[in-house]
Amino acid sequence: MKYLPLIWSGIWRKPGRTALILLQVAVAFALFGVLQGLKSGMDRSVAESRADFLFVGPADFGGAPLPMSYLDRLKSLPGMKEVSFADGFLGTYQKPTQPVFALAIPPGHIWVDAIPTLFQITPKDLDALEKTRDGALITADTGKKYGWHIGDRIPFTSNTLKTDGSGTWSFQIVGYLTDHEPGESGLIVINYSYLDEARAQNKGTVRNFYAIISDPKRAAEMSESIDRLFANSSNETKTASFRENAQQQMRSIGDLDFLIRAIISAVLVALLFSITTMMMQTIRERTPELAVLKTLGFSDRTVFLMVVGEGLLVCIAAAFIGLGLAMGVFPYAGKFIPGLSMPSIVIAFGLVGAVIVALVSAAVPAARAARLPVVDALAGR
Amino acid sequence: MNLARQFWALLRMNLSGIPARLGLVITIVIGVTCAVGVLVSMLALGVGARRENMSNASPNRAILTSIDAPSPQQSSISKDIAPMITGLPGIRRNAQGKPIVVFQMFIFIQARSKVDGRQSGFPVIGMSPGLRDYQPELRITAGRMYNPGLHELIASLKCTRLFEDFNVGAKRHLRGGDWVVVGNFDLPSTVCIVFGDADTLLSAIGRNTYNQANLMLESPAAFADVQKALKADPTLHLKVQHEAEIFEQNLQQLNGILSFVSYFIGTIMAIAATIGAANSLYAIVDSRRRELATLRAVGFNSTPIVASIVLESIFLAIPGALIGALVAWLLFNGLLASPLGASFHMAVTPGLALLGLGWALVIGAIAGLLPAVRAARVPVTVALRAT
Numbered sequence: 001m002k003y004l005p006l007i008w009s010g011i012w013r014k015p016g017r018t019a020l021i022l023l024q025v026a027v028a029f030a031l032f033g034v035l036q037g038l039k040s041g042m043d044r045s046v047a048e049s050r051a052d053f054l055f056v057g058p059a060d061f062g063g064a065p066l067p068m069s070y071l072d073r074l075k076s077l078p079g080m081k082e083v084s085f086a087d088g089f090l091g092t093y094q095k096p097t098q099p100v101f102a103l104a105i106p107p108g109h110i111w112v113d114a115i116p117t118l119f120q121i122t123p124k125d126l127d128a129l130e131k132t133r134d135g136a137l138i139t140a141d142t143g144k145k146y147g148w149h150i151g152d153r154i155p156f157t158s159n160t161l162k163t164d165g166s167g168t169w170s171f172q173i174v175g176y177l178t179d180h181e182p183g184e185s186g187l188i189v190i191n192y193s194y195l196d197e198a199r200a201q202n203k204g205t206v207r208n209f210y211a212i213i214s215d216p217k218r219a220a221e222m223s224e225s226i227d228r229l230f231a232n233s234s235n236e237t238k239t240a241s242f243r244e245n246a247q248q249q250m251r252s253i254g255d256l257d258f259l260i261r262a263i264i265s266a267v268l269v270a271l272l273f274s275i276t277t278m279m280m281q282t283i284r285e286r287t288p289e290l291a292v293l294k295t296l297g298f299s300d301r302t303v304f305l306m307v308v309g310e311g312l313l314v315c316i317a318a319a320f321i322g323l324g325l326a327m328g329v330f331p332y333a334g335k336f337i338p339g340l341s342m343p344s345i346v347i348a349f350g351l352v353g354a355v356i357v358a359l360v361s362a363a364v365p366a367a368r369a370a371r372l373p374v375v376d377a378l379a380g381r
Numbered sequence: 382m383n384l385a386r387q388f389w390a391l392l393r394m395n396l397s398g399i400p401a402r403l404g405l406v407i408t409i410v411i412g413v414t415c416a417v418g419v420l421v422s423m424l425a426l427g428v429g430a431r432r433e434n435m436s437n438a439s440p441n442r443a444i445l446t447s448i449d450a451p452s453p454q455q456s457s458i459s460k461d462i463a464p465m466i467t468g469l470p471g472i473r474r475n476a477q478g479k480p481i482v483v484f485q486m487f488i489f490i491q492a493r494s495k496v497d498g499r500q501s502g503f504p505v506i507g508m509s510p511g512l513r514d515y516q517p518e519l520r521i522t523a524g525r526m527y528n529p530g531l532h533e534l535i536a537s538l539k540c541t542r543l544f545e546d547f548n549v550g551a552k553r554h555l556r557g558g559d560w561v562v563v564g565n566f567d568l569p570s571t572v573c574i575v576f577g578d579a580d581t582l583l584s585a586i587g588r589n590t591y592n593q594a595n596l597m598l599e600s601p602a603a604f605a606d607v608q609k610a611l612k613a614d615p616t617l618h619l620k621v622q623h624e625a626e627i628f629e630q631n632l633q634q635l636n637g638i639l640s641f642v643s644y645f646i647g648t649i650m651a652i653a654a655t656i657g658a659a660n661s662l663y664a665i666v667d668s669r670r671r672e673l674a675t676l677r678a679v680g681f682n683s684t685p686i687v688a689s690i691v692l693e694s695i696f697l698a699i700p701g702a703l704i705g706a707l708v709a710w711l712l713f714n715g716l717l718a719s720p721l722g723a724s725f726h727m728a729v730t731p732g733l734a735l736l737g738l739g740w741a742l743v744i745g746a747i748a749g750l751l752p753a754v755r756a757a758r759v760p761v762t763v764a765l766r767a768t
Contacts, residue, residue: 017660024656031649060488060505060555064587092449099451159447159457159618234587238491263419263646267653270415274657277408281664 003302006293007309013286021278022318025357028267029322029350030329035260036346037326042250044343049246052081052216056209056226059236065205066235073229074211079222081214084110085206087192089199091156091169093146100156102136102169104192110212121189125175133194136171139179142186148173161200169198211239219243268353272361279311279365290369291377304370311362312355319354323347384685391681391689396696402668405661406697412654413701413744414708417737420647421709421729424736426718427639429728430571434632437518437569438625440601441473445594445611448620452630454487454504457590462617466594469610471603475514481597484509486579488586490555492544503544503572505534505555507579515597516568524549524564529578532585535564540573543724547575555585571632571725596621651744654701658748662694666756673756674764683757690756694749695742702741706734 011018056074058066065087074083088103105111107130112123121129121137129135138148148154155170162169171190179187196203213222223239230237240248283290290303298306327342399406445466450456458466463484472480487504510529512519527533532555540547552559560577568574583589598604607621666673673686710729718727 017663020656020660020663024653024660027649027653027656031646031653034649035646060490060586090449090451090455099449157449159449259423262422263650266415266419267650270412270650270654270657273408273411274660277404278660278664280404281668285667 003306003309007306007313010286010306010310011314013282017278017282018314021275021314022321024274025271025315025318025354026322026325028271029319029354030325031267031322032264032350032353033323033326033342033346034329035263036349037330037342039260040343040346046243046246046250049243050216051219051241051243052213053242054211054213054219054223054226054239055242055245056211056237056239057207059227059238064235065202065207066209066237068204068206070209070230070235070237074209074226077222077225077229079213079215079218080211082110082212083209084108085192085209087195087205087207089158089160089195091158091160093154093156093186098146098186100142100186100188102156102171102188102190102195104190104195106192110210119187119189120178122175125177128174129189129191132172132174133191134171135174135191137175137177137189138173139187140176141179142188143173143176145186150174162198163200165200216241268357271357275311275315275357275361276364279307279362280368283307283365283369286369287372287377290372291374294372294374295378300370303372304366307366307369308359308362311358311366315354315358316351319350323350384682387681388685388688391676391685392692395689395693398669399697402665405664408661409658409694409697409748410701410704412657413698413741414705416647416650416654416744417702417705417741418708419650419705420643420740421706421733421737422713422727423643423646424640424733425709425713425727425729427636427643428730428733429718430635430639430725431632432728432730433569433725434571434628435625438623438628440623440625441598442515442624443596443598443604443607444622444624444627445596445607445619446592446622448618453485453593453627456592458484458592458594458619459590463591463594465614465617466596466619469596469607471599471606471610473597473599475511479511481511481514483511483515483595484579484591485593485595486583486588486591488555488582490553492540492546492553492573494544503540503575505575505577505582507577507582509579509591512576515595518568520567522565522567524562527563527577530581531578532558532560532581533563534560534575534577535566536562536576537570537574538565538567539570539724540575541565543573547573555582571635573724594619595624647740651740655744655748658694658698658744659751662690662749662752663755666690666752669756670759670764674759674761677757677761678765686757687750687753690753691746691749694753695745698741698745698748699738702738703734705741706737709737710734 056066056070058064068085071083071085074080084106086103086105088101091100091102092098093100107126109123109126111121112126125137129137136154142148146154150173152173153170154173155168158167158169160169161167171188177187177189192206211222211226213219219241223241223244226239227237293303294300323342323346330342444453445458446453446456447458466484467480467482469480472482475481486507488507489504492503508515513526521535522538524535527535534553536547546553547562547565549562549565551562553562554560566576579591583591596607598607604621604623611617611619611621676686677683706729713727714729716727718725
């Protein structure tokens with residue numbers, strides 16, 4: 001501890017140089033933080049997605065929709081807690097470049113308390129929707145974009161035709177919902193009963209079922225038994241839990257781990273070289289000063305430790321700054337990549353990394369400083 | 382002595398001093414190598430995907446979809462309007478004199494990936510008769526073409542590489558029972574493509590609308606004729622796009638993510654490399670303080686001093702860029718990458734190497750500027766007195 005002032009003055013001997021090293025290491029650790037945060041954010045979003053929440057869709061996506069009669073058969077399966085369903089159609093508002101997706105849901109409290117992972121609806125808004133047959137809930141974003149307000153009647157054009165042969169649908173806005181994935185296409189929520197009654201084709205069918213099971217651990221087993229239930233019928237199903245779907249999505253991002261590791265190694269190599277040469281340069285310039293220290297009785301070991309201490313202090317401080325920077329950009333980067341987060345394990349990893357970088361890069365310069373022959377050094381040879 | 386001659390003399394001096402300062406110089410080179418290497422490697426993903434995907438786009442092919450569909454997957458074209466589409470102007474005719482129009486539909490099925498053994502989805506594309514006329518470059522590499530009316534499929538070589546059960550003779554379970562893979566074919570694309578007969582597939586899944594109509598145009602100029610005809614008949618509710626446009630649209634998401642990530646990481650690495658290089662140059666300038674002061678004392682101007690140091694820094698960045706691009710090429714060129722469900726060969730092109738070189742020049746110039754100004758501004762008397 002008593003050497004701290006010496007280490008401190010050693011670090012700030014050339015403030016410009018130290019500041020640049022600090023900055024370089026900080027930038028490198030900021031990159032590390034963002035990359036690791038990305039990865040752990042993805043892991044977390046998988047872990048947080050619900051395993052007890054099954055998505056039951058047609059076995060071949062794009063194939064015929066599922067018959068409504070499946071609802072009761074699903075409900076009667078042992079281990080099933082709640083079942084609901086959704087359907088929907090694509091339309092455009094005023095221009096072909098303004099797509100709107102209308103999601104049709106049946107009434108039920110399930111949308112308020114069991115399925116808030118998709119979107120959030122308050123009981124009041126849900127109530128308003130149930131009361132108005134051709135009502136619609138909109139997101140605040142879409143409302144702002146198109147200037148819609150509660151009470152407005154909004155017309156859509158769609159390929160989904162109504163019984164009268166027209167593709168023009170109109171809904172009355174009765175409330176709001178909160179969408180978890182703000183997309184470019186506007187989402188609105190409408191009544192399934194109204195959609196099914198008004199459409200010309202596919203009456204009595206749904207796009208998919210949502211099944212909530214009582215034991216999340218049995219998700220894979222339940223998915224299989226659901227698909228078996230409808231196997232070899234004219235409408236086979238494909239069931240997967242939300243967690244499984246999330247995992248699959250993450251996997252499709254593929255060689256991410258490899259990529260992150262490759263980038264971090266490149267950063268580390270550059271960093272090690274940079275710090276080592278800068279410290280070598282520093283030691284070379286400080287040869288007379290170090291010689292004086294040794295003349296005053298500082299042992300080789302102490303000099304070695306002091307130089308390593310300088311490296312450690314700079315690297316750890318820089319790592320903190322860098323990881324802090326990374327955390328600072330997360331709210332911004334979260335717009336592009338949802339779920340960014342930095343758990344303490346990443347910070348710990350970063351600090352361990354900083355210590356290793358400091359030890360490896362300071363070792364050679366420190367050894368050189370320790371081995372300095374006093375007489376030669378004082379003589380300036 | 383004029384400025385240009387001073388500049389050349391200084392530059393020669395700077396460069397001849399490199400061997401004496403090898404450590405600092407190598408630091409600059411390695412920093413730039415890493416930054417350029419990472420940038421070029423990551424961009425090679427996007428370039429590879431685009432090259433493989435776009436190589437097959439022809440200006441003679443056009444795609445019709447519903448006017449309000451954001452992508453062909455959401456488009457639907459009813460069988461009733463098919464004759465009106467075949468009757469559009471500007472469509473090339475085949476040997477039998479029939480217009481080359483192929484209607485296309487998709488359904489998505491699951492297949493087990495060879496990479497991780499997991500199920501993942503991909504489209505089966507149903508084509509109405511005329512696939513051979515529409516895509517003459519399609520080359521059957523094994524087996525034969527499917528027969529309309531039968532439960533037969535053909536799969537691209539990419540499918541056999543990415544997924545299980547796509548070799549000739551393999552059976553795929555789809556609606557309406559087992560479908561047999563009767564052939565494999567080669568067609569440039571980043572994703573697995575499976576073709577079957579459109580009407581057979583539609584009747585198997587109980588649907589009666591196509592997703593899109595593919596037209597072979599008489600010439601690229603005929604595109605405007607089709608566009609005009611569609612505008613004249615709004616009841617068709619169709620829009621026409623170049624094939625390249627659709628391909629581009631399909632690539633958009635993948636490319637958007639890839640280039641955002643590449644430039645984001647590339648920029649951060651470039652900043653780190655710039656700081657590292659600036660630090661090394663500061664050290665170089667520091668160790669030459671007396672030398673530079675002497676030069677100024679004997680009449681060298683500060684402008685050539687600044688220019689010579691900036692140029693030295695740029696010179697040092699160039700080998701970094703070349704090594705970086707070379708390493709990226711050695712490690713990744715032609716490597717099969719499969720991010721985000723696509724699969725393609727990465728491509729480290731001369732264009733990318735040039736881009737890397739450009740970044741390196743900027744890194745060198747920025748890194749050299751501050752140390753150079755400092756070198757030129759140290760008061761001569763102070764510098765000469767320095768030990």
